Amino acid sequence: MQVPAQVEYEKATSVGQALSLLARYAPAGRILAGGHSLIPMMKLRLAQPEVLIDINGIAGLRYISRSGHELRIGALARHADLLSSELAGQHFTILHDAERVIADPVVRQWGTIGGSLCQADPSEDLSAAFAALKGSMIIHGPGGSREVPARAFHTGPYETVVGPAEMLTEIRLPVRRDTGSAYLKVCRRAGDWPIGAAGAAIWLADGRIADVGIGLTAVGAAHFVAAEAEEFLRGQPAGEEAFARAGEIAAAHCNPVADQRGPVEYKRHLVGELTVRVLRLAVRRALGLGSMEPAS
Ligand SMILES: Cc1cc2nc3c(=O)[nH]c(=O)nc-3n(C[C@H](O)[C@H](O)[C@H](O)COP(=O)(O)OP(=O)(O)OC[C@H]3O[C@@H](n4cnc5c(N)ncnc54)[C@H](O)[C@@H]3O)c2cc1C
Numbered sequence: 001m002q003v004p005a006q007v008e009y010e011k012a013t014s015v016g017q018a019l020s021l022l023a024r025y026a027p028a029g030r031i032l033a034g035g036h037s038l039i040p041m042m043k044l045r046l047a048q049p050e051v052l053i054d055i056n057g058i059a060g061l062r063y064i065s066r067s068g069h070e071l072r073i074g075a076l077a078r079h080a081d082l083l084s085s086e087l088a089g090q091h092f093t094i095l096h097d098a099e100r101v102i103a104d105p106v107v108r109q110w111g112t113i114g115g116s117l118c119q120a121d122p123s124e125d126l127s128a129a130f131a132a133l134k135g136s137m138i139i140h141g142p143g144g145s146r147e148v149p150a151r152a153f154h155t156g157p158y159e160t161v162v163g164p165a166e167m168l169t170e171i172r173l174p175v176r177r178d179t180g181s182a183y184l185k186v187c188r189r190a191g192d193w194p195i196g197a198a199g200a201a202i203w204l205a206d207g208r209i210a211d212v213g214i215g216l217t218a219v220g221a222a223h224f225v226a227a228e229a230e231e232f233l234r235g236q237p238a239g240e241e242a243f244a245r246a247g248e249i250a251a252a253h254c255n256p257v258a259d260q261r262g263p264v265e266y267k268r269h270l271v272g273e274l275t276v277r278v279l280r281l282a283v284r285r286a287l288g289l290g291s292m293e294p295a296s
Contacts, residue, residue: 004042008051015140018055018167023142025051027164032056033076033115036107061114061169064088073171075114079103082113092173093285094181094199098129101183104191114168122157123193128215129183131224132199135173141166151223178204180286182278186270188261194218195261196270198226198250200278202238204286209233209242214275219267220255228253229275238286243279247272 010029012018022029030049032038033056041047055061061076064085071091073082082088083099102108102125116126117137130150137148139162150171153160162168185197196219203211212233214226229250236242256267 002043004039005045005048007042007049009054010051011054011057013057015058015061015167015169018053018058019140019142019165021053022165022167025053029053031167034078034111036111037115037119037121055167066175069175071173071175073113075112075168075170077113079108079111079113083108091175092133092181094129094132094183094201097183098125098199101125101185101187113171117153117171118160118162118168120154120158120160122220123218125185125194125197125217127154128197128217128224129199130171130173132181132201132213132215133173134201134213135171137168138170138172139166140169145169151225154223176203178286180282180284182281182285184274184278186274196256196267196274198271198274198278200275200282202279202282202286204238204283207237209236209238214246214250216250216254216271219271220257226250226253226275238283243276246279247276250275
């Protein structure tokens with residue numbers, strides 16, 4: 001049986017206290033949220049923190065609420081909170097699409113949104129969804145807080161801009177009119193990590209694509225974004241011809257690797273097909289033509 005190395009344990013009940021503990025122990029301290037990623041990494045000795053700083057006692061970090069033109073998600077909100085949030089589903093169907101296919105109910109009950117993002121797994125689903133929605137992350141540290149675009153949050157596989165004495169506290173998503181969004185994932189079995197997945201958010205004006213966000217995961221897209229396909233789509237009529245070309249562009253510009261989940265060409269094919277489907281679905285939703293719930 002794999003067991004983690006011996007580790008000290010501290011419990012924070014406020015963001016300020018968590019930051020003090022991080023500052024005291026950095027770089028040997030590590031935040032513990034749901035532990036679904038960190039504890040397995042510790043068992044495998046891929047992570048060896050000397051001190052765990054448990055933030056589950058910070059009551060004010062678990063929320064999903066609207067503030068002005070933003071949806072705000074506290075870092076300690078669980079996957080299950082997001083899945084059951086009517087507010088989130090009302091504005092961003094993509095989040096419910098994604099949460100329905102993330103892991104299993106046990107992981108979703110305890111795994112946090114902040115933990116998922118900070119783990120920065122290159123196959124993580126919400127990073128693609130938040131990139132598509134052009135959200136931002138609020139990071140607190142010794143010098144105060146800063147806001148970082150979701151698209152600049154990850155610096156590489158398992159790496160983010162969050163420093164050893166900092167913590168992610170909130171995710172912000174802009175609420176805009178005439179929006180539709182969708183997320184689709186292909187995996188080997190229910191609850192598994194994606195072979196490939198795509199999310200799209202689309203903003204329409206007079207039948208044309210005024211703005212669009214396309215997020216990709218598990219396929220080596222830089223910052224989880226299909227930037228070239230987005231650029232092509234801006235200003236185009238929202239129709240099949242443009243979606244097909246965007247799918248080709250997204251497939252050509254991602255950088256998947258062959259592994260136990262499939263060869264490169266298969267993953268590129270998935271990217272092309274999923275990009276077309278999420279764009280089509282996002283536009284239908286923006287136009288109020290029915291949700292066409294994706295199969296999970
Ligand atoms: C069986 C299984 C299946 C899964 N399937 C999927 C899947 O299909 N799709 C998917 O996207 N994910 C999947 N996951 C990942 C899952 O979503 C994450 O493990 C989980 O949500 C991470 O959150 P946590 O709260 O448990 O993080 P933790 O394990 O507690 O922390 C993860 C990392 O983030 C850091 N951290 C946590 N919170 C903060 C914070 N607020 N600020 C700074 N750093 C922080 C920790 O120090 C640690 O380094 C799966 C996990 C399991 C175990």
